[in-house]
Amino acid sequence: MNVRWCRATVPTSSSPSELRGRPFAALATSTSRPGRFFTDPPRSAARAAAEIARDGSATLSLDPGSFQMIGEMGVDHFLAVTTDLGVDIFLPNKEEGEALTGETDPESIAAALSERFAGAMIVLKLDADGGAGARDGLATHVAGVGPERRRRHGCRRLVRRGVPGALAGRRRPDRGRPLREPGVGVGHPAHRCPTGAGPPPARRARRRLSRGAGRRSTIGPNRWDVRGDGHERVVDDRRDGDLRRTRGFLEFPGVIPDDLSAAATDELHAIMSTWGSANRPFAPSSGDGWDEIYPEPSAVEKRSLRHPSVRRIVDSLVGPEAVFDHDFVHFKPAGDPGFQPLHADAIIDPNTAFDIQIFYFPHEVHPDGGGTGFVPGTHLRRVHETRWADTGTCAASDAGQGRPVRSWSSTTGCGTAVWRTRGRSIG
């Protein structure tokens, strides 16, 4: 395999603009300082470097660097920002592979990863057990070597650095000599082995304690009997559920039947056309009981937002004794260039007890369709800034339209989201 390869570490403070014109032939994230790919700006810089590498037809390798970071990011999030890079060689260790796939057998991990990173060579590093490689769903295991042979060749970190080279047959153009000849197994006498002290004690301890990698928590207020059949279900799919509970919102696509949403849409148009006037139908007052507002024959509340599924969700967060605060109808016609900037939906709020807001989308919403956006994870911030995006902390608008944090659409074309207030939103 003839590749051009070099290693480029992206500094923590790097931004994409800093990389322009720099001679990256390829990109690899640093295993010793694994935070590069998990936060911005270094992530944007890393992605920009990957693009430069691709443009230069260089081989692109990616080492995820830390299963702890994958755990913090979430598997879906990690895959979302890495699988589109066009990675040629993916180099996880066993803990990272387990976290990303949920598999425990090395060949199963490698095979599963090769499906997620289509076209890439997967090299699963197994320390003293060698490594497992996979491509196009076909995996194989390469045995490791014992400590005596590693010592004889003066290499204590042989396996960790050796397996990728053994499978890729890569060359380091900066030194002009091969680390591995193609097809040569780990521990071949011809190898030039870097030396090192091995993983520190803390890392070994973490490995021993990491057997739960890949498992998903089911804890938290995301389990409801949404179908009313007496069986509680994790409403979110398991891959995303953990994240949503720490991000300040929960999403329930498709809980309201389409016919009820159609009736609610008609009523919402009537409410909006009479907003602020005495003719507004079903106008509630702040402090009214949640159960009392929008009485029959309102389609909005009685048939949609007090649908049994939604009622159970609301009760689990604020209880059946909750009271009405305020409501509003957001309607953006096609091509409307105006938008509301990011803002906190509260003043500075020192309370631990929290309100919720229900966002009801009675129709399908696409990412560029002008839906209301929300900056995940801002629900606990005790600050109040309008146009928070101007601080450079986050980007939030999309061509003059509020960018939803995700598509709210579902197979039935309507969805409901509930989040704790204080979060920054544009609506």
Add this chain to the structure above:
Amino acid sequence: MYKIRLNPTRPQVRRWDTSDLEQRQSASNDHIFATFDLAKIGMTLRHREDWMGEQDHRLELVARADLWRYLTGDTEFDIDWYHSRLARRAPLGEVAS
């Protein structure tokens, strides 16, 4: 899109199905730099958003621990000992002004 805001009037403690709460609660010595368990709630609450730097993330951990204490009624819960170390030192001297 229609939005509606609701205010609670009763404590929001353990209002959901908590049958697995004890099983998933992090141990008191759970710490990301020492011993930790990926399957426990502490790891879920350590999630990092794109916009968070290191310092913002740590402040969020403290705020999330406060919220989890409120939601579960467990006043001892902590993430990475940010609350615990303050509580341990508090009796030893006056708080600086």
